Amino acid sequence: MQRISTNYKPPKEGLTLMKLLLICFLCLSGSLYAQSGDSATSSVLTKISGIVKGDKDSLINGANIVIEGTIDGATTDEKGFYEFETVQTGSKNIIITAIGYAENIMMIDIEGGKEMNINIKLKKDEVKTEEILVTASSYTSGTNAAVxxxxxxxxxxxxxxxxxxxAITTFPGSNQVNEGSRITVRGGDPDEVLTVLDLASLYNPFIFDETFNVSAYSTINPWGLKGINFTSGGFSAKYGNALSAxxxxxxxxxxxxxxxxAWLGLANASLSGVYLSKGGQFGGTFSASKIILGPYFAINGEYSEYSPIPQSNQIGGTFSYKLGTSSNIKAYANYSDDKVGIRNASPTYDGYYESSSNSYFGNVKLITGLDNNTVLNAGISLSRYDRDYNYGVIESDQIDTYAKGRVDITKQISNKIELNTGVExxxxxxxxxxxxxQYQxxxxxxxxxxGIDTTQSSGRAGIYAETxxxxxxxxxxxxxxRSDxxxxxxxxxxxxxxxxxxRISENNIIRGALGYYHQYPGIENYLRAAENDLDAQNAIHYILGYEYNTGGxxxxxxxxxxxxxxxxVLTDPVNFLYTSEGxxxxxxxxxxxxxxxKNKFTGWISYAYSDSKRKQYEATQLVPANYDITHNLSVVGSFNATDQLVLxxxxxxxxxxxxxPVTGSEFVKLQEAYKPIYAEINSGRFPTYSTLDMNAQYIFSLFGKFxxxxxxxxNIFNKKNLYNYTYNADYSQRIEVYSNNRRSFYAGLGLQL
Amino acid sequence: MKNKLTKLLIIIMMITVSGIANSRDDFEDAMMKARKNLTEASEKSDVALLKKARGQFERILQLKKDPWLVNYYIALADYSLSMTGSASNDPKTIKQYTESGMATLQKSIDLNPEFSESYILMKALNFNRWQYEQEKMQEIISATDAADKEASRLEPENPRYILLNGISNYWMPEAFGGGASKAIPDLEKSLELFSKRKEKSELYPEWGKDLAYGYLAMALTKRNDDGDMTKAKEMLDEGMKLFPGSGFISEYAMGEYKKAGSK
Known part of the structure; x- marks a missing residue:
């Protein structure tokens, strides 16, 4: 190279060309040199060996060691031992990797021919940190081991x-309301449980909600969810206006x-679909379902008289569009309706309690990365719930409308600190x-x-930050x-x-939470308050727990x-207006x-003890809360009898x-009706509730499809659980109204199309 | 001057080209060696050798050439390692290597989304998930379907794609639409396609033919009607001749054949 440049004397243009060619050559040879390793190699082989260990000095089998930029290296054996030879010399990086461990890069000085012994320690991947981040009282789904x-x-x-x-009511702390989908948590009221879907608040994701002796069902499809986080207390500051869960x-x-x-069952039929475009740029889902109880009643019988029998329709869908590598927009819409008439005998009226409702919900959510460490989530939602019911003299038509806008920002400040903030x-x-x-x-x-014809509205602005x-x-x-x-x-x-x-040790974790929680009373309460003077109801949560988790x-x-x-909210005994004195x-x-x-059996046992007392609404002292369930035990088991059959x-x-309880009555001549005389509020208790349910699922191939x-x-033992008590006309006789959820058989078939 | 300049250019070109060629040789040599080791380790189901072969591919990544192909082979090694967990009924091993394999294969797909082999392997890896996370049924079905569709779209006549369908049918009970008889056409077609196949690059995957012989022999054995045992033996003999080191043929498939013959 040097000889060529010194012996040759070209004209000026030629010199320029020569220089260019030489530069090209030097660049090319330089790049090749760089590719082959680093600054130095020698003809002398150097032996490098050592042991790779993990946590608690465990020997890692299958770890890979390589000198950066070369293929010189080795894989550890079952004793964590590795050994290889290299011609590389000088300062070099060695890269050590193993599945389940964080990559380790070490700089070493290789002196040609001088044997080296390098023992290496690897740290577990960060997975453990995610696991421990499950907060107190949380039951989650997702990808970590705390699922x-x-x-x-x-x-x-x-x-x-x-x-x-x-499903959630099989976990401790929560109970079904009237065997339906409404839940109460730790003795609180059902409306103290907030449901959030993709930033939007869901207030009526149910059908047959608040209907007499018909269990409510949720309209949320669990298969469409990538994450479920149920927190029965001590929840994050990002959630406002929720007292219990x-x-x-x-x-x-x-x-x-x-x-x-497609699904076809004794009581329902549904069709759902998902679509993802090639390349994943956009996608959509839809679902439509109908409840048809005719075949179900034909097999199981009717425990009440219906007119009409319960019926419901639901249709919904989503549309998602990828705006960029880290941006996505998603629109969600859902409609559902229900209708039922169920006969009920009350002291003054024996007839059909007729109820119908329709519910609309729409939500648009945007997620975008603002930079490598910052994510913005924004959403707007609108819902409308229209419910009518008639019973005797009562004719009610109530419409609830909710709209919400929310922006959340999550910033990863370092691998130790994450900041979350948002407004809504x-x-x-x-x-x-x-x-x-006039008289109940x-x-x-x-x-x-x-007659009542009233309209009221309210707004709530919230802001929060947490680290x-x-x-x-x-x-x-x-x-x-947070502040609202x-x-x-x-x-x-x-x-x-x-x-x-x-985390005390590998499998033992202690968790706790402490905080203030506020929830403004429902808007209907303000109609009975002087000048809307009702404060936010509040609760201070104190939680301490222990977990043993083997990660599987x-x-x-x-x-x-x-x-x-x-x-x-408490009634003022003088003027009967609502106050915030409860x-x-x-x-x-x-x-x-x-x-x-293994893959054979999954099961859980949950037990909850609770003692909940409130002085609320008409109570004059602390009395058991409406949903004070002292003991609650659930035992759930699922057994994979074969690869196809699950029991x-x-x-x-x-x-x-x-x-x-009612302790007596007095006849009110003007009304031609008896007026009940009540004992202390919530001083009686329904009998113990119990049910045993069983099912079997069989997975197979039909027409070549799943x-x-x-x-x-x-309710295999056909336990007659009490729904409520009613009375005869003069309240001298108490009559049990049993739940309609008696022994029932259901069969269904789902097919992938 | 012109001559001198031409000579100089030639020298430069030669040095440059030979440098590039040497570099490519390093990569190709390393790949060929690693693949040979992986094949042998897979045939023997030897965990230690599989880990060594996996490590070789990991080190080849340092050459920064065709990382999509190198990552494919790392994922293939992970798949073989997961299958050793399957054989020893060890869900922890199945999960560890299946998840590692899927993550590595995704890197390969991100770099080269048009390589049909990646989706075939992704489908196989997703099958493994049934063994340790059945609860994610919907996700597994979706992922398997998506991989299947992409593999079929890119190369419907890929013998390994057809082979996988045959294997899937072989293990699926007849009551669910599968069975040995249902598997035979796919396994036969796969063998036919293997015999005609010429890979675009000698570095491309070549696994599967021994499995096709072995599975076809087992399917014929299980079919249990006239002439099947003879043809099954033919397949085994042919397979052992072509793949003398294949433990799958000589031990597993032959074992099944002998069991059926002794009945």
Whole structure:
């Protein structure tokens, strides 16, 4: 090279060309040199050996060691030992990798021919840190090992009827309302549980909600969810206006593939589909279902008289579009309706309780990465729930309208700190129109009544910030603060919250939470308050729990909690207006044990003890809360008899809920009706509730397509659980009204199209 | 001057080309060696050798040439390792290597989304998930279907794609639409396609032919009607002749044949 450049004397142009060629050559040879390794190699071989270890000095078999930029290296054997020879010399990086461990890069100085012994230690991947980030009182689905609930488990839980909410009630701390999908948590009211779907609040994701002796069902399809996080207390500052619990659901941003699925059962039929474009640029889903109870009643019989029999329709879908590598927009819409007439005999009227509702929900959500460490989620939603019911003199038409806008920003400041902040505004419209009895005890047609035609609306603006801090792999702490402003009452609320977790050892974790929680009373309460003067109801949550988690086969949790309520709605005994003078408390223990034995058996036992007392609405002192269930036990098991056949059983038993007994009556001549005389509020209890449900699922191929057949028997022992008490005309005789959820058989067949 | 300049250019070109060629040889040599080791290790189902072969491919990544193909082979090694877990009924191993394989294969697909072999392997890896996370049934079905559709779209006549369908049918009970008889046409077609196949590059995957012989022999054995045992033996003999090191043919498939013959 040097000889060519010195001996040759070209003209000026030639010199320029020569220089160019030489530069090209030098560049090319330089790049080749760089590719072959680094600055130095020698003809002398150097032997490098050592041992690769992991946590607790465990020997890693199959770890790979390589000198950067070369293929010189080796793989460790079962003793963690490696050995190789190289001609490389000088300062070199060696890269050490092993499945389940974080990559390690070390710089070494290789002196040609001088044998080297390098022992290496690898750290586990960060997975453990994610696991510990599950906060207190949370039951989640997802990809980490702390998963306690999966979509398949939801559809397989006997008695849950593939309903997300019913499935959740097999976990400690939550109970069904009237054996339906509405849930109460730790002795609170059902409306103290907030459901969030992709940033939107869902207030009526049910059919047959608040209907007499007909169980409500959820309209949420568990298969469309990529994440389920149910928190029965101590939840994050990102959730506002919820006193007891949060069910946070995240749907898939983009469908996972394309296909259709049809279902035909004794009580229902549905068709759903997903589509994902080639390249994954856009996708959509749809689902339509209809409840048809004719065949179901024909086989199981009717325990009540219906006119019409329960019927419902649902249709919904999503559309997702990928705006860029880190941006996605998704629109979601759903419509559902229901209609039922069920005969009921009350002291003053024996007739059909007729109910119908329709519900619309729409949501648009945008997710975008602002930079490598910052993600923005924004959403707007609108829902409208219109419910009518008639019974005796009562004719009610209520419309609830909700609109919400929300923006959340998550910023990963470092691998130890993450900041979450956001704002939201929620509009709540209430419209009630109808005729109501002047006296609650007389509802016969023609009874003295009054008309209501009222409209009210309110808004709530909220802001929050919280920081997720992980000082070490074994410890996290999440301080947060939120504030809300309620336009109708003109009141602010402030909620400082704190959550933490500490891993004592590999499988043992302690978690806790402490914080303020506020929820403004439902808008209908303000109609009975002087000048809308109702404060936000509040609760202070204190939670401490222990978890043993082997990351697979065994999960055990025990958690104690105490909640102190204030500003509950209470009736002023003088003017009968609502005030914020109510109070209450609840204390309890939740125990959860889940076991998975290979792929054969999955099951869990959950037990909850709770003591919930409130002075609320008409109560004059602390009395058991409406949903104070002292003991609640669920045992759920699922057994894979073969690869195709899965058998399941679930047993639930719980203390009966409180009720207010009638101790006598007086005849009111003007009304031609008896007026009941009540004992202390909630001083009586229903009998113990129990049910044993079983099901079987059979997976097979039909016409070359995936198919699943299900048979289920609910309430096998035909236990007559009490729905309510009613009375004869003068209240001298108490009559049990049993739940219609008696022994029932269900069969269904699903087919992938 | 012109001559001198031409000579110089030639020298430069020669040095440059030989440098590039040497570099390519390093890569190709390393790939061929690693693939040979992987094939042998897979045939023997030897965990230690499989890990070594996997490590060789990992090190080849350092050459930064065709990382999509190197990652494909790492995922293939992961798949073979997961199958050793399957044989020893060890869900932890199946899960560890299946997940590693899927993650690595995704890297390969991201770099080269038009390589049909990747989707065939992705489908096979997703099958494994049934063994440790049945609860994600919907996700598994979607992922398997998506991989199947892409493999079929890119290369419907790929013998390994057809082979996988045959294997799937072989294991699926007759009551569910599968069975040995249903598997035979796909296995036969796969063998036919293997015999005609010429890969675009000698570095491209070549696994599967021994499996086709073995599975076809087993399917013929299971079919249990006249003439099947003879043809099954033919397949075994032919397979053993072509793949003398294949433990799958000489031990597993032959074992099934002998069991059927002793009945």
């Amino acid at each position: 306690t609930l999966t979509p398949l488990e939801i559809v397989r839980i006997p008695g849950a009827d593939a309903d997300l909410y019913r 949060v069910l946070d659901l995240k749907s898939f941003d983009m469908p996972q593939g394309s296909g259709m699925f 505004y929620e509009y709540d419209g209430y419209d009630l129109n109808g005729i109501f009895p 005890y007389n509802i016969r047609p023609g009874a003295q009544s009054f 997720q801090i992980k000082p070490s792999d074994n410890f996290f702490i999440i301080p947060g603060l 402003y309620h336009t109708l009452s003109g009141n602010f609320s402030f909620d400082p919250r704190l959550s933490f977790g500490y 086969p065994i999960l055990f949790r025990v958690e104690g909690y105490y909640k102190d309520y204030g500003n509950l 109070e209450g408390n609840v204390k309890g223990v939740d125990v959860f044990f889940k076991a998975k034995i 399941g059983a679930a047993f639930k038993v719980s203390t009966g809920k409180p009720y207010t 198919a699943v057949g299900v048979i289920a028997v609910n």
